[in-house]
């Protein structure tokens with residue numbers, strides 16, 4: 001296995017059985033996958049499609065029914081690989097009575113980190129996930145978004161090379177979501193490999209290099225996000241300051257060449273961009289109120 005392949009699955013499959021050993025659910029059908037060093041890889045699929053099962057098999061938290069997962073050249077069930085891995089589960093189980101500093105310090109100790117390294121790492125992570133002001137508050141007082149952030153910090157305590165994130169943006173508001181996505185891209189910039197699973201398609205589209213789409217435990221699509229989303233038979237032109245005459249010429253040109261003009265209008269921004277710009281503007285200029293247009297009878 002090449003050094004550049006961090007995860008390889010070979011016909012990896014999982015059947016959950018009941019107490020009597022009878023087949024209950026075929027959660028993952030034979031899956032062959034290779035994940036490269038330094039990429040952000042997204043596992044997508046509707047509820048119950050096998051995303052979490054796949055992540056747990058890669059982590060070695062579940063035993064495969066058949067096939068195998070190889071991580072850093074070792075079988076996923078080999079615990080020595082875990083030092084190089086960080087994991088953010090769908091729900092983090094943290095000690096409610098500890099504050100952020102104590103929580104991260106505790107996990108640092110589990111990795112046998114020396115006190116000085118622990119102090120520096122805990123401080124850097126708390127700042128990175130935006131919990132500086134809440135570092136002394138007990139986790140039981142944290143909101144869902146704050147809990148997600150401390151969960152991510154905990155997953156990064158050992159400075160892992162491979163980070164597995166289960167629904168990293170669930171429970172986060174649009175600002176928290178953007179920050180989480182920026183943090184994922186920052187990890188990629190540091191050369192880390194990130195595998196995330198989500199059913200929030202926009203989030204996956206923004207950060208992932210490649211995706212796999214699972215449905216009912218079966219791999220349905222695998223490839224680069226930009227390639228999968230390219231509509232090959234449509235050409236898009238974006239231009240600024242085109243006069244009406246020029247626009248008419250373009251229309252004529254398209255029709256002369258037997259092309260079909262699908263759309264030619266002003267683009268709109270996304271609701272995420274609009275929301276973020278309003279919040280940033282409000283922080284920069286507190287007290288400014290919205291210019292609310294009166295609702296007309298025909299709207």
Ligand SMILES: Nc1ncnc2c1ncn2[C@@H]1O[C@H](COP(=O)(O)OP(=O)(O)OP(=O)(O)O)[C@@H](O)[C@H]1O
Nearest residue numbers: 016024025027045046047048049050051052053054
């Ligand atoms: N411990 C278990 N025992 C029995 N069946 C299970 C168990 N864990 C998961 N399953 C089943 O396996 C299938 C895949 O579940 P999995 O949690 O991997 O899906 P998922 O894609 O992560 O779903 P979600 O988006 O809802 O988190 C589902 O049908 C689920 O009910």
